[in-house]
Structure formats: structure tokens, C-alpha cells
Amino acid sequence: MSDLILKKRNGASLTQQEIEYVVNGYTGEQIPDYQISALLMAIYYKGMSTQEVSDLTMSMVHSGDTIDLSKVHGMKVDKHSTGGVGDKVSLIVAPLVAAVGVPVAKMSGRGLGHTGGTIDKLEAIEGFSVELTREEFFEQVNTKKLAIIGQSGRLTPADKKLYALRDVTATVDSIPLIASSIMSKKIASGADAIVLDVKTGSGAFMKSLDGAKDLAQTMVQIGKSLGRKTIAIISDMNQPLGYEIGNANEIKEAIEVLQGKRVEDLREVSLSIAAHMAVLGGVYEQFEEAYKQLEHILDSGEALETFKSFVDAQGGNVEQIIDPAKLPKAKFQIEITSDAEGYVEKLEAEPVGVAAMLLGAGRKTKDDQIDHSVGITLKKKIGDYVQKGDVLAIFHSNTEDVKASIDSFKGAISLTAQKIDSTPMIYETIE
Template sequence: MAAPEPFDAVDVIRTKRDRGELSDGQIDWVVDAYTRGVVADEQMSALSMAILLNGMQRREIFRWTDAMIRTGRRMDWSAVDRPTTDKHSTGGVGDKITLPLAPTVAACGAAVPQLSGRGLGHTGGTLDKLESIPGWRASLSASEMLDVLRSTGAVVCAAGDDLAPADKKLYALRDVTGTVEAIPLIASSIMSKKIAEGTGALVLDVKVGSGAFMKNVSSARELASTMVALGSDAGVNTVALLTNMETPLGLTAGNALEVRESVEVLDGGGPDDVVELTVTLAREMLAAAGLSGGKDPADALKDGSAMDVWRRMIAAQGGDPSAALPVARETHTVLAPASGVLARLDAYQVGVAAWRLGAGRARKDESVQAGAGVELHAKPGALVRAGEPLLTLHTDEPARFDRALEALDGGYFIAPEGSRPDLPALVIDRIG
């Protein structure tokens, strides 16, 4: 006969419903019991909604995160002969920063074990982008990850199912119960995986704006502060940057399109904003790992050392860094309707257009088109001329163009020539 459970799910729900604090024992039990199937989905749904409405104290969030970590394994990089450091982005449009960032930081002396995800909805996924490289594979065993990390200094791959499995189950539930926005649950979801990943230092890139999950600075700052506290309490040197996601990063949104742009950055060129954020985050990662004062990331991009790491890293995971990238079969060009200054280009609407062209997915089990996406010919602040290309849409299926154009309707604004639009800084704030 099975031993009785030490707590009752309804009592735990009532505690948080009535604005009480959950005890360590309650938290440990409910996370474990939900993972085991003892606590039902409808009960965890009720508890998640109570947390959304009534919040959690710092102690509760830390214990919840730790309980989620303990449902799986924690990775160990002690066999790596240099400090480990990682970056996590909360997601945006055109956010290909991991691709040039990981090899750049590795070229400056740190080891970067980067466990990444796939895109869902209007935000792109790092693994989808890298899988557009012929032969590259996302799934590695723990020993393969260690081998790639030791031989190249960086590895970007999928997280295994045994890394905070409670999070995978709870995330799916939050997605269908209107509780995704609960900051304690967002923070614990992200940080349970990042702490379990075992890195010694972590830099968080918390996006703010129309194309981001967090639409305003105050909510982004709350999330960033919560995650920095979780990392610090777990012994991981953690800092966060709030960065602008009102307009897409770089000039591309789409899988192979973003890889091509990332290679341009690694080759010493590329869009200014992608280079700026790559270098800024790389310096933060190196400082968090205790490696500031050594080789500067800007130099690693200029002298080819970051590109060398990229090529070795891609090859180590079965990819051909010299292979031609996929190109969409069909394109459609959006022309500027007037001359003037591009004052606004909405990141969310560009992201939805790229998604509808086939670059993203509505459900996790859907496939994506490697060549699909949106190419930008101008960024806010640039002078444009009527009739000249403003955007180019890429897809294998021309029937997708109409829906993508609908998504872009009203997504850009051209001000009279001589106007000076108020453009927010790329880096808004630093926490930690």
C-alpha cells in the first residue's frame, strides 16, 4: 500500500488563494506531486492562477525554482578548464544574438554551454535558425556536449527532457490557462533550466517593447530583478540587461536569413545594432565569469577569432559551415508608399509576418521553413524614398503572402523628411 501524501492539493491552493505564503514543505511537495501526476492539471491550474493574482515572496520563488530543478538533473562542467558563462534572452524578433555571441565569448577565453529552444508564435528559436545549416544537429548527449565545449569553447544545443522536467509540464499548462504572465512562474521557468544547466555565470537579456513578452519597462524590470535574485541565491553570478524590442534586431527575421546575417557579424560586418548588442552582452558575460580585462569581444569579431570558433562549433555538431544556406523559392517586395524618415517599424507585426510566411510555428510539433522570413531594407531613423524597397518577404508558398501583408498593415510609419523620431536606446537598463 502506497504511503499517504504529506499534503493536500486543495489546502495548498487555499493558502495561496487567501494570500498566504506557501511553506517550503508545501512547495516541495506540490511541484514533485504534479510532476508525478498526483496533483491534477485542474488543481495546478487553480494554484497557478492564485500565484498570478496574489504573487509570491522571494523565499517562495526561490524554493519553487529549486523544487523544479530537483525534479531532474543538474549539469556539471567541472571538467572544463575555463570559467563557464551563459546568456538567456526572453525572446524577440530578429534576435539572432546567440549565434555570434557564443563563439565571440569563447574566443575571449570563457566556455559557453548554451541550452536553447525553438520558436513559438512570433518569436524565433535559436535551434530553428541553426538547423537551417546543412547537417547541424541540435540534440546531443551530455558527453557530446562536454566534448564540443572542451574542444571548441562553445556549444549550442537542445535541453534534454531530464532538465527540470516539471517546467515542461507546467509551461504547457500555463499556456492554456491564461497564467503565462505570472512573473514568479516566468522567472522560475527560465531560471530552473538555467541553474540546472550548471553554468557559473549568467547574463539575462530581458526584452522590452512590442515584439517582446514584456511590453513595458516596469514589468520587464520586475522580471529581471526576480531572476537576478534567483540566480544570486543559487550561487550563480547573475546580471540582467533590459534591451529594446520595439523594432526587430538587425535586418532579418527568419531562420536561414538570420544565420546569414550572424555570419556577416562574425566576419567583422553586419548591422550596427546586432554588433552593439553582441559586444555588450559578451563583455557582461566575460565580466560575470571573472574574465574582464582580457581580449575584448569587439577585437574577436574583427580579427577572425570568433569566426574560427563558429566554424569549429558548427562542424563539431555535424554542420557544414561552408555550405550554402536554404533560400526561399518565392519573394514579394513591399515598396515605401512615401518619401521621408522611417519613424516606426513594429517588431511584433514583423514577427507575425515572418511566422505567417513559414518561419515560425503555432504549435510545438509543427515544422518551419528554413528560408522563410522578412528582410528589412531600412530601420527607424533612415531616409526612405517612395517606390523603393522597404521590406522583402520570403517563403516557399506564395499563398502565404496575403496573410503576411495583413500582419504588416499599419506596422510602419514614414514621417516627413527632416523629422527626428524619438528612438529608444538599445540598452535601457542594467540590473545586478
């Protein structure tokens, strides 16, 4: 192991066998943390070639269970977001592409910190079960075209161990390590094709556009080298996506978009990802054609019907989808007003997400319990004009003591006298 640390420290490439030795040895607890820490730091500074990243990805895939989706009919297209605040895109995209016949067999995670998880959001629906047997999972995707379940505990255990170590050794933000971590989970989950939503901006993991591009290109190259059709879009996360943050709140907003409501930023990102998925799934030949047709399906309510059918199949209370007012509701609705006037110049997503987490919508640690009823409804976003006393947001809380959340939220927003030009929602597509 010391020879491999030295080799990488000196900038040389590790072979497939050497990478397998490291991953298997660490997963099997034959190689100690301190040596893996040294190797991670060497990778952080010296990087990895495309071949090395592909070999690392597949070594992590083979460290645990893999999902064989061959029993699911058709081209299986998955999507992944690098995470953000108010990102309920999966709840819109999955029923939208399922409505045109693309099977969505999705395994999703839970949220941690200021970013939410799709599984947590779905559990805001009364009775919804995120656990199905493999046979139930396959059967539901074949009949309903859509199933979303929690990730298997035995999926990519090497990645879980490596991520925990990266978290405490200042090696999280290494593009080869991020890319292999994300792609190993997608490939182990059995997807034939993958659409990646790489967020950039103040609320994203990748703060800079150049960093987001590097990550997107690396993941697309991994997918290509492993025989998976892969496309990445780079989308904006300088402010929360949509107007709702929190689990029941985000289910409500997803339903509104599926009803045809024009929540423009959320709608654009959802339609773009869905269109790429529909093209990769073989339903349409061109992105523009797919986008136009999916827009019509979204406005017709067809995707909403697919969503209702999916919720019903997994034990959820469909009455809450028909009437979102029946979703969990917090005891207090607290208006946060502006002390000044001007145009909203910044609404930084991360402190807004932290404010929602402090209300109970997210987890500080992985063992924390989530309150599905709490969250934030934004009333102003970047570019909007605010007068003194205007409501900036409504906090949905089960306690009246929300000072810490208010402090975090007020730190996220700044006003200017100058009119603000809108920024693009999608910066680039990497194919």
C-alpha cells in the first residue's frame, strides 16, 4: 500500500489491479484508514486519468450488490442531481417520462444537511412505502412504468466508507472522487442511460461554473467508457429552485407543476431533464421535439395521473395528491418581512436551506428525525422588487421560537437599488 501511495504522490497512474487491491482491501478492513487517507490526499493533489476514474468507479460498483434490471422492459434511464435547495425535480420528471413509456426504476437517498432527499419528501405522503421487494419493484415498473424506493444498504459499500473518510480528511471536493462516487451508485443501480443535473452556484456543491463543467465532463466520460449513454446539464443553484422548501411543501409544489402551474425555473429544469431522458429512452429522436411534446403532456394533466397511480401503487394516500391541503401542515405560519426596500440581488440557497433544516425539515446528523410538515414558502426571489414591510417568506413551524432560522434566512438575502437582470437556469449541456 505504501508503494501505491508513493506512486500516486509522484503523479503516476494506478492500474486497474492496483485500484481493485485498494478498494477491496479497504472494504475488507485489511488496509487502515491512515493509509487510505494518504492516498486520498495524493489523489486530491495529483488527480486521476479517465481510465483510473472508470476503474475506481467499477471497483466500487463490485464492492457490494448490483441491481439487475433486465426483468424491466425497455431502456432504463436514470437521473441524478448533485443536490440543492428546493430541488423536487425527480417528483416531476419521473411521472412525466413514465407517461411517455420510459421506465423509471429509481433508487433515491435521504437528505442530509441543507439539501433534501426524494425519499424524505415522498414519505410526507401518508402511507407511502419506500420499501418494495425486488419482485414488487420490477412488477410495478413494468405495469406503472414508475417505482421509487430507498437505496439498498449493500449498494457500493466501498463508496460509503470512502466518503466518510473524505469527509474528515478535507478531500471531499476532488472531482475524480466525486465523479466516481456518484457514477458508482448509478451504475450499481442498473441504469442503461443516465441524465445528470450538475448544480452550480452559492447553494451547490460546485460553487463555480468551471468546477461544475469539469465534474459534468468527468462523469459523462465515465459513463461513455463504461458503455452507458450519459448526458449532463449544468443548472443554476444561486437561489432555491421553485418557491417551496421542506418535504410536504415540496410535494405540494411538485403537484402544482404537474397540474400545469407555471413555476418557471422548476418547470424549465424538469422539462429539460425529462426531454433528455425521453430521447435516451428512444421515445423521441430530438431534444427539441421531446421538450415540446412533454410540455403538452405536463399541461394536459397526464403526468399528474401517472403520479397518482404511482403513489397509490406504493400505498400512499391519493386524496393528498388530489387535494394537497390534506398534506401535513405545521402549527404556525410565521411571516418574515423586509426591513428595507429594493430589488432582490441575492437569495443564497445554502443559508435558506439551513433555515429550513433548523425548523426541522432536514437533518444535522443522519440519525435526526425529520418533521415533514415544516418548511419555508418564498414570496420573493432574485429580481423581484421589495417594499419595506413586504413578506419575504413564510416559515411553517411547529414552534414559535424560530430566531435561528430567521437569522440564517436574513443572512441569505440582500437588496439593491439597481434592477437585476435574470440569469439562465441552464448554462450548458455536456454530451
